[in-house]
Amino acid sequence: MTTSSESNALSLTLDVNGKACEATVEPRTTLADCLRNELHLTGTHLGCEHGVCGACTVLVDGRTARSCLMLAAQAEGCRVTTIEGLSGEGELEPLQQAFWDRHGLQCGFCTPGVLMTLTELLRDEPNANEDAIRLALSGHLCRCTGYQNIVAAALSAVECIRRRP
Amino acid sequence: MKPAPFVLHRPRTLADALELLDSRENARVLAGGQSLMPMLNMRLASPDHLIDLNRIDELGFIREEGDEVVVGAMTRQRDVEYSDVVASRLPLMREAILQVGHRQTRNRGTIGGSLCHLDPSAEMPTVMMAFDAVLLLQSRRGARTVEMGSFAEGMMTTALQPDEMLTQIRMRPWDPAHGASFVEFARRHGDFAVASAAAMIELDPSLRVSRASLTLGGVAATPLRLRDAERALIGRRGDEGFTKVAQYADECDALDDPAFPSWYRRRLAVTLLARAIDRAYRRAAARAVKA
Amino acid sequence: MHSTAAVSEPPPRQIGARARRIEDPRLLRGRGRFVADVELPGLLHGAFVRSPHAHALVRTIDVDDALRTPGVVAVLTARDLARTLTTLRMPLGFPTSALPPDITPFVLAPEEVCFVGEAVALVIATSRYTAEDGAAAVFVDYEPLPAVADCRDALEPTSPKVRREAADNVLTKFNLSYGDCADAFRHAAHVFREELHQHRGGAHPIEGRGIVANFDAQADALSVWSSTQMSHELQFTIAEMLGLSEQSVHVVAPDVGGGFGAKYLVYPEEVAIAAASRLLGRPVKWIEDRAEHFVSAIQERDQYWDVEIAADAQGRILGVRGRMIHDQGAYTPQGINCAYNAATAVTGPYVVPNYELDVFVAQTNKVFTIPVRGAGYPEGTFTMERLLDRVAHELQLDRALVRERNLVPASAMPYVKPLRNRAGHPITLDSGDYLACQQKVLEVIDYAGFAARQRRAREEGRHIGLGFAHAVKGTGRGPFESANVKIGPSGRITVSTGAMAMGQGLATALAQIAAEALGTDIDAIDVVSGDTAAISMGIGGFASRQTVTAGSSVLLAAREVNEKARKVAAQMLEVSVDDLVVRDGRVEVRGVPQMSVPLTRIARLLRGIAGYDLPKGVGAGLEATVFWEPEAMAYANAFHACEVEVDPATGGVTLLRYVAMQDSGTLVNPSIVEGQVHGGIVHGIGNALFEYMRYDDDAQPISTTFADYLLPTSTEIPHLEVLFMESPSATNPLGVKGVGEVGTIPVTSAVASAVDDALRDYGVRIAAVPIDPVRLVELIDRGDRRRSPAQTAR
Structure with a gap:
């Protein structure tokens, strides 16, 4: 079956942070703009809109993706996780806590995307070392931290997760 | 934007x-x-x-068919990265894929997309050229196959007709004892390469080159297979004359732009080709010695 | 309730603590509120129509198609905005009679565009998507004019004019000099000449610019949210240009996603959006996208230097002289601070007996320049450090020794330079031990053992090099910064300031200072910055100034509040003020903590009870406001050393190790300072190796994406080792010096020196940054042809 949107408006049901969300958007609406403007999940930031800076990174079916390079319509049928879904209202996740403890952020604009990438990395490689962390982070631009304390925070989260019972 | x-x-x-x-x-x-x-x-x-195309499940796969490996056009770069088939049978592709973009882009980016976009600096077209991959192009009118060399017509221009789609790519793996190397120079990790070189080498029992594939990426408008250099490499052993063979890269018609003039690209091509040949040879030789 | 503890521990020190930032939990949960996150009922969105030409006349603007585009509400041109603005031309940021008139940019260009990216029209629509549709449908008929891309060409008498209204392309020229250079050079044992260049780059905070304006016609008042480094200046400028009273304009800077100079300006776009909101009676939002940032946000660092150094036989500096051309861009929105800073920064930490520099501020058809992190200091420093490396090379002296022989010694502090800063005050290096910084870093990086390491590497065919450089920067620029410290009846302490938070950790640092003075923890403190309703005046975030200036104001205001609370408690407890201390939310008798009064009660009393007297002699409100004015700048310094590996075949440069010493006086929060230094270094690495804002000969910008303009990424940066020396500054009550920009300043110099060292065999000398691989291979080729066998062996 082909779904075509000859009309100007698409009614979408998206699974975002475990909740079914309804949104009506133009077909050209990017996932990032849909999350931000329709679902009011403004923790996902736009830094370049051409897929380089990584600020808009979210998880789609558990894998990182630039939400500026996806159409909202493409996320139908996928599980989308944003920064708001990391710890919700509860205690900070070890990764977030490590960022707080190790001064892993300054202006905080690139931070949500960075946290999504590191969430994926630490899930796939719970023993990630500095090289693996730097490699994963190379898909993000940060102008404040020089990356150093982001790396330190990620290493500290690895340690914390390892020690967890 | x-x-x-x-x-x-x-x-x-x-x-x-x-x-x-x-x-x-x-x-x-x-x-x-x-x-x-x-x-x-x-x-x-x-x-x-x-x-x-992201809802068409039938276009994403990596499978072995006879003595070929077939990759669906919508196969994600990440799936190539983590594929055992690719790692064991197409080591050149495996080495190259790790240099494609970043984790976040490999999760979405596809092999077919990269080939059809045909950026001169992209890694995957260079790999396909190295393998003489055969591409299946389909349209409502029917299907046809083209070799990578004919598919890549010019600067970001493919042989695809407006009604055609690339659906699968066939590669013939080399002898398991071959050595492969993909070397690139990029300003930052994950950037499109300024230039890249792919080498695959098979050796005879006396460790002389018996078969070679040498390809340059990012140097010309399309990936450049260096058939003359390949011929010149046959029969050579150790590092005898590898540098001379790499000089073939200096004869290509290199791209010229304000950031990277053609003389620099040619220079880079020679250097990277020499390094790729050297590495591929060592890898093949190490396997031969082990065997 | 009284505390039961008989003897109390002194409260823990807050200043100097590695406190976790109070900003972070929100940001880590995605609950930051940046300007793009501001949502209002009926919000409209703006997109600018920008010139594709570097220089052209605007013949006509046809908006008919745009107005027919679905979603488009209005298309505004200069003529439309003129109806609601007192002037179409932006005011000069730093007004001075020394500059010619009519040099600032227009809110929208009325008849001539002078750089690619200059806005000529503003499309307002129901979404950014439809606004861009409308912008694409505006047809502007341009008549292209010749453009000037290079600031050296701009000075040629035959050069086309950058703007038709200007007499020529020289905005201004000035001479800085002291001593007698002519004499010094005449008698010097050695004179060496260098031609140096630093290229343009952008600031590129990951959050671009952005503004939301909401005009309330009934109240004749405007609410503004802007990602700015100067909210009060924005308030005053919008009020002036819209003909409103300051009181009618309320500006809030919400969370700001980095500034680095890009937001240290009131931009034409901000005024255009405010005007559009008033014309349409609707809230309007404009969020700059990256493509716009590349062509319309400020840039810096394009300077050509032609300089000479005179030295004696021991490598002591006798004089420095020369000429510098600064690329100002098409307009002058602020002043000539970059050029002036660069010119005064050259002598840096060194004793330079004679100095003479002619500076030409040249206009080009490119976007205007104002300070990017470093503000002229990286350029001036590059000049001096390159000259000193040259002296060392020619005299076959150790580079470290040449510096040692010329540094201002610690014993000479405070050292008054025969130069004046922008405000006209003598440049006075207030404290520091530059040589000790150098020695410590060179010890950590094992400079003594490097020659052997380098030799071993060379035997393996690897080219490694070590380089280093000093930097000194005046920080804490005045004229003042504001702070109000207030304890409310709830017991919460609020610090309000005109200083601007843009990611540095300002709130935490100010909270630590207030907490220290009020004997409490930072959790008890809220910091409000960037809100013009919270305090009447403020200067803002630039020049590495805020911990010095706002920090001092907060300290003095908090002390005043402390004093007030104790005066009131003294009356209530009938004890002497001197016997009281403020701690943990109470005023208690020293050593007798059970005798105390809670601050909440004092705050309640000072709030006043209708018809009853206030406590005597303190006035209303448990609060104080201070506008502390620095009398002099605090000079922070740094010494950086790095090790690089160069691949001569590709021209690729890899950083292997980086060690940085920072002396910013007393540290309020070492973690925050470290973070600032890390970011500063990596910005400098961008300038040294990656960031090249490319224009073609017609002044068309070419590197306008993050794929073409390269910011440093995590894989290109080694682990950074940061060391501290703390030489307190006597210029302010905290003893602090600024941090933010200092880390950037010596980086290009240190990296260039390291690359020279790695390629000594080839006789390569770096004279321009960024060091790009193509240029480096060219230099290697040239050196290859030049080098003699003797040089190769050395």
Whole structure:
């Protein structure tokens, strides 16, 4: 079956942070703009809109993706996780806590995307070392931290997760 | 930086996609979106119809068929990265894929998308050229196969007709004892390479080169297979004359732009080719010695 | 309730603690509120129509198609905005009679565009998507004019004019000099000449610019949210240009996603959006996208230097002289601070007996320049450090020794330079031990053992090099910064300031200072910055100034509040003020903590009870406001050393190790300072190796994406080792010096020196940054042809 949107408006049901969300958007609406403007999940930031800076990174079916390079319509049928879904209202996740403890952020604009990438990395490689962390982070631009304390925070989260019972 | 309006189509089958491609004017197919979406956002591309291929499950696979490995056009770069088949049978592709973009872009980016976009600096077209890969192009009219050398017609220009889609790629793995190396020079990790070199080498029992594939990426408008250099490499052993063989790279018609003039690209090509040959040879020799 | 503890521990020190930032939990949960996140009922969105030409006349603007585009509400041109603005031309940021009139940019260009990216029209629509549709449908008929891309060409008498209204392309020229250079050079044992260049780059905070304006016609008042480094200046400028009273304009800077100079300006776009909101009676939002940032946000660092150094036989500096051309861009929105800073920064930490520099501020058809992190200091420093490396090379002296022989010694502090800063005050290096910084870093990086390491590497075919450089920067620029410290009846302490938070950790640092003075923990404190309703005046975030200036104001205001609370408690407890201490939310008798009064009660009393007297002699409100004015700048310093590996075949440069010493006086929060230094270094690495804002000969910008303009990424940066020396500054009550920009300043110099060292065999000398691989291979080729066998062996 082909779904075509000859009309100007698409009614979408998206699974975002475990909740079914309804949104009506133009077909050209990017996932990032849909999350931000329709679902009011403004923790996902736009830094370049051409897929380089990584600020808009979210998880789609558990894998990182630039939400500026996806159409909202493409996320139908996928599980989308944003920064708001990391710890919700509860205690900070070890990764977030490590960022707080190790001064892993300054202006905080690139931070949500960075946290999504590191969430994926630490899930796939719970023993990630500095090289693996730097490699994963190379898909993000940060102008404040020089990356150093982001790396330190990620290493500290690895340690914390390892020690967890 | 927002896309201009378009009509979005989301076919579930290849047949539906081909039907749409045939019947709509100014239509484009959307694969992983890592090149096309930036162009849409910047309004460098403004199709009236966008045909999203991401719901067509039949286009994503990596399988062994006889003495070939077949990769579906919508196979994600990440799946190539983590494929055992690729790691064991196509080591050149495995080494190259790790240098494609970043984790976040490999999760979405597809092999077919990279080949059809045909950026001169992209890694995958260079790999396909190295393998003399055979590409299956389908349309409502039927199917045809083309070799990578004919598919890559010019600067970001392929042999695809407006109603055609690339659906699968066939590669013939080399002897398991071969050595492969993909070497590139990029300003930052994950950037498109300024230039790259791919080498595959098989050795005879006396450790002389018996078969070679040498390809340059990023130097010319399309990946450049260096057949003369390959011939010159046959029969050589150790590092005897490898540097001389690499000089063949200096004769190519290199791209010229303000950031990287042609003389520099040629220089880079010679250096990278020498390094790729050297590494591929050592790897083949190490296997031979082990065997 | 009284505390039961008989003897109390002194409260823990807050200043100097590695406190976790109070900003972070929100940001880590995605609950930051940046300007793009501001949502209002009926919000409209703006997109600018920008010139594709570097220089052209605007013949006509046809908006008919745009107005027919679905979603488009209005298309505004200069003529439309003129109806609601007192002037179409932006005011000069730093007004001075020394500059010619009519040099600032227009809110929208009325008849001539002078750089690619200059806005000529503003499309307002129901979404950013439809606004861009409308912008694409505006047809502007341009008549292209010749453009000037290079600031050296701009000075040629035959050069086309950058703007038709200007007499020529020289905005201004000035001479800085002291001593007698002519004499010094005449008698010097050695004179060496260098031609140096630093290229343009952008600031590129990951959050671009952006503004939301909401005009309330009934109240004749405007609410503004802007991602700015100067909210009060924005308030005053919008009020002036819209003909409103300051009181009618309320500006809030919400969370700001980095500034680095890009937001240290009131931009034409901000005024255009405010005007559009008033014309349409609707809230309007404009969020700059990256493509716009590349062509319309400020840039810096394009300077050509032609300089000479005179030295004696021991490598002591006798004089420095020369000429510098600064690329100002098409307009002058602020002043000539970059050029002036660069010119005064050259002598840096060194004793330079004679100095003479002619500076030409040249206009080009490119976007205007104002300070990017470093503000002229990286350029001036590059000049001096390159000259000193040259002296060392020619005299075959150790580079470290040449510096040692010329540094201002610690014993000479405070050292008054025969130069004046922008405000006209003598440049006075207030404290520091530059040589000790150098020695410590060179010890950590094992400079003594490097020659052997380098030799071993060379035997393996690897080219490694070590380089280093000093930097000194005046920080804490005045004229003042504001702070109000207030304890409410709830017990919460609020610090309000005109200083601007843009990611540095300002709130935490100010909270630590207030907490220290009020004997409490930072959790008890809220910091409000960037809100013009919270305090009447403020200067803002630039020049590495805020911990010095706002920090001092907060300290003095908090002390005043402390004093007030104790005066009131003294009356209530009938004890002497001197016997009281403020701690943990109470005023208690020293050593007798059970005798105390809660601050909440004092705050309640000072709030006043209708018809009853206030406590005597303190006035209303448990609060104080201070506008502390620095009398002099605090000079922070740094010494950086790095090790690089160069691949001569590709021209690729890899950083292997980086060690940085920072002396910013007393540290309020070492973690925050470290973070600032890390970011500063990596910005400098961008300038040294990656960031090249490319224009073609017609002044068309070419590197306008993050794929073409390269910011440093995590894989290109080694682990950074940061060391501290703390030489307190006597210029302010905290003893602090600024941080933010200092880390950037010596980086290009240190990296260039290291690359020279790695390629000594080839006789390569770096004279321009960024060091790009193509240029480096060219230099290696040239050196290859030049080098003699003797040089190769050395």
